[in-house]
Amino acid sequence: MAENADRRWLTLALALISGFMAVEVVVGIIARSVALLSDAAHMLTDAASIVLALIAIRLSARPARGGYTYGLKRSEILSAQANGLSLLLLGAYLGYESVGRLIDPPEVTGGLVLITALAGVAVNLAAAWCMSKANRSSLNVEGAFQHVLNDLYAFIATAVAGLVVVTTGFARADAIAGLLVVLLMIKAGVELLRASGRVLLEAAPTGVEPDEVGGRLVAHGQVAEVHDLHVWQITSGEVSLSAHVLVAAGGDCHAVREDLEAVLSGEYGITHTTLQVDHLDDPAARGRADGEHCPTAHGPVHRAASYGH
Incomplete structure (x- = not known):
């Protein structure tokens, strides 16, 4: 069944994201890099979005019964709402942290940041490929996919920041990369909330007037x-x-x-x-x-x- 295939691809992507996230938190603390920590927080939302997507897929497959005449199909919309809100909240916190480090930058180990970010690019490429195999017509799955794709862009920005720190010693590059990650998180969060909100408010689908x-x-x-x-x-x-x-x-x-x-x-x-x-x-x-x-x-x-x- 297509639903079973979606679960397999999403589960594989979840394993990749979760494993690398744990490594990144440790390295981010050692390197004192807000960019790596913000990337790890973004990956946490990626993992959460995939978990919610898996739960929503299972709930949506249940037949309609009792007072739920449509079944639980809208569980995926609630999942998208939760993902969008978490992105905005984390973005606000990490934005605050990044601004503080932009004003008073700590010493950053640029080499560790660069190596970890490059590894993150590879992991996110693999996870994005796995999720592209699932049914992206679902707002639920597409939302999780966009999380991972945005994280890929964030790792690229972090890698550039690490290279700048290594070659020039400009420590504020790390905080600037962190702010770029925050912008990506806010953009993804707003889009998820807008799309899922239209469904919950019974608005006509996009493209249908x-x-x-x-x-x-x-x-x-x-x-x-x-x-x-x-x-x-x-x-x-x-x-x-x-x-x-x-x-x-x-x-x-x-x-x-x-x-x-x-x-x-x-x-x-x-x-x-x-x-x-x-x-x-x-x-x-x-x-x-x-x-x-x-x-x-x-x-x-x-x-x-x-x-x-």
Whole structure:
């Protein structure tokens, strides 16, 4: 199964990251390098993100039951939220430490920093390769992958700092590299929070514009109006849509529904749909004698030009 393959690749990446992280903490303390320690902290978030990804994959695979009608598929979104928040918190702490060392730099053993950073580049390359084999369409897996990729960039910056310290004795290069790592952590954290927040707030998926979809649906020759249109993600890659569709008098509701489902699937890739289709002249469909479909509209109302008013 694809899920089992994802677990194997993620577990291998976790072993690589965790083993090197322990070594880096020891070397960072000996070398008194804030860049190495910030890289190690970043690797800790990498390891945590992979662990959360593995847990989320297992939870998401559980069938829906009881009050959890969608199952636990959104556990991966909660995992992405936790990863994003941890990146921001660690970034803030390490930024504070880096600024302090930029003002008053301690003596840094540049040789140890350089050697360890180069080893870190190799380890992160291997871990990133492993994770690229997993299903990156999942926000959960992609978030963990971006952690590792950003850490790779951070190790490159740290290696450059170590080389500068060795060749020039400029100790502040270590703190500057630490600040670069912090910027990468903040960028990754903000992107994770933004993407996962859209899912939790039931926003339409990126690339799907509800007004455009509504306009496309009312373009059907027999559709007079579309309202209560909602498009949201259950989890990464699982888009759902619901809408109330009013069909012109004499129109075939079942045929219209099938046509609209084909449009949504073929043009937008949305296959999980719930369409309530009624006739325009059905008072129960309109809900009120004054012509409005409900007392409080849930979003814009899309009307065909020939039925607009």
